[in-house]
Amino acid sequence: MARISVKAPAPKPEPELKKLHALVGHWTFKGGFKAGPLGSGGKVTGDWTSQMILGGFFLQGQLTEKGPAAERRALMLAGYDPVNKNFPTQFYYDDGSRFSGVLTITRNTWTYEGKWAAAGKQYRAQISLMYAPDFTSGTEKAEISADGETWTPFVEAEWTKAKPAPKQ
Amino acid sequence: MAQTTVQAPAPKPGPEVKKLHVWVGNWTYEGEYNSGPLGPAGKHTGKMTCRMILGGFFLQGQFTEKGPMGEWQGLPIWGYDSANKNYPHQNYVNNGIYLSGVFTVSGNTWSWAAKWPVGEKQYQIRGTYTFAANLKSVTDAAEISAEGQTWTPLRLGKWTKAKLTPKK
Numbered sequence: 001m002a003r004i005s006v007k008a009p010a011p012k013p014e015p016e017l018k019k020l021h022a023l024v025g026h027w028t029f030k031g032g033f034k035a036g037p038l039g040s041g042g043k044v045t046g047d048w049t050s051q052m053i054l055g056g057f058f059l060q061g062q063l064t065e066k067g068p069a070a071e072r073r074a075l076m077l078a079g080y081d082p083v084n085k086n087f088p089t090q091f092y093y094d095d096g097s098r099f100s101g102v103l104t105i106t107r108n109t110w111t112y113e114g115k116w117a118a119a120g121k122q123y124r125a126q127i128s129l130m131y132a133p134d135f136t137s138g139t140e141k142a143e144i145s146a147d148g149e150t151w152t153p154f155v156e157a158e159w160t161k162a163k164p165a166p167k168q
Numbered sequence: 169m170a171q172t173t174v175q176a177p178a179p180k181p182g183p184e185v186k187k188l189h190v191w192v193g194n195w196t197y198e199g200e201y202n203s204g205p206l207g208p209a210g211k212h213t214g215k216m217t218c219r220m221i222l223g224g225f226f227l228q229g230q231f232t233e234k235g236p237m238g239e240w241q242g243l244p245i246w247g248y249d250s251a252n253k254n255y256p257h258q259n260y261v262n263n264g265i266y267l268s269g270v271f272t273v274s275g276n277t278w279s280w281a282a283k284w285p286v287g288e289k290q291y292q293i294r295g296t297y298t299f300a301a302n303l304k305s306v307t308d309a310a311e312i313s314a315e316g317q318t319w320t321p322l323r324l325g326k327w328t329k330a331k332l333t334p335k336k
Binding site for chain 2: 077
C-alpha cells in the first residue's frame with residue numbers, strides 16, 4: 001500500500017513576536033556605568049543593530065559598546081514563550097559574560113529580568129527600557145544584585161533610533 | 169578631577185571553553201527518530217557548521233536538517249558557566265522552537281539535558297554525543313520524557329566531520 005505523506009503546514013510566528021519588530025533597525029546609545037561589581041564607572045557609548053531571523057521567530061541583535069575600560073561586543077537572541085507569555089532572552093558578550101533571562105513587554109516599557117554570569121560569579125539583573133510612543137528613542141536603567149535583595153544601579157543610558165538613509 | 173582609565177587586558181577563554189573546539193568544523197549527520205510526542209518516526213539527515221564567536225568564548229552552530237517533522241534550520245549556541253561547571257546551551261529553530269539546557273562533558277562524552285516545548289506542554293529531553301577517539305565522528309542518542317521519570321528513546325544518529333579541503 002502506498003504511504004501517503006501529508007506535510008504539515010509551516011508554523012507561523014506568534015502575533016506576540018511582532019512586538020519585537022519595534023527594536024529592528026539601527027540604534028545608538030550613550031550614558032554612564034556606575035561603579036560596581038561589574039566594573040568601574042564611566043561613560044559608555046554604543047550602537048545596536050537587530051533583525052528578525054529564522055522565519056521571523058527570533059530577534060537577533062548585535063551590540064557594540066565603548067565603556068570606561070574596554071570595548072565590548074555582544075550577540076542577543078530573543079524568542080517567544082507562549083506558555084509563560086514572555087520572551088526568553090540571551091545576551092552573549094565577547095568577554096565571556098552572559099545574561100540569561102526573560103523580557104516582558106508592557107506597552108512601551110520593556111523589562112529584562114534574569115541572571116548575569118560574569119567572571120565566575122552570578123548576579124541578578126533587571127534592565128528596563130522605556131521607549132517613546134513612536135519607538136524612536138528610549139531610556140534605559142539597569143540594576144544588579146548579588147543576593148536578589150539589595151539592588152545597585154549599574155547603567156543609565158539614552159537610546160536613539162537612527163533615521164533610515166534618504167533614498168537617492 | 170580627571171578620571172584615569174587603565175585598559176584592562178582582554179579576558180581570554182580558559183581551557184574549559186576550549187573543550188568546545190572539538191565541535192568546530194563542518195559536520196554531516198544521519199539517523200532515525202522514533203515516533204512520539206514530537207512527531208512521527210522516520211529518518212533524518214542534516215548538516216551543521218560550528219565556529220567559535222565573540223572572542224572565542226562561545227560556540228555557534230548553523231544547521232539544516234530534513235526529517236519526519238519537516239525541514240529545519242537552526243542556530244545553536246554554547247558557552248561555559250564556570251560557576252556551575254557546565255555548558256549552557258540554547259538552540260533557536262526556524263519553527264519557533266527554543267531549546268534551553270546544559271551540556272556536561274566527561275572524557276569524549278557530552279551529555280545534555282533540555283526542555284522542549286510542544287504547544288503549551290514542555291517535554292524533557294536528554295542525550296549523549298560520544299566522540300570517537302579521533303574526534304572525527306560522533307554517536308548521538310537522545311530520549312524524551314513527559315514528566316522526568318519515564319524516558320522513551322527519541323533519536324539515534326551518527327555524525328561525521330567533513331575532511332578539510334586540501335590546500336592548492
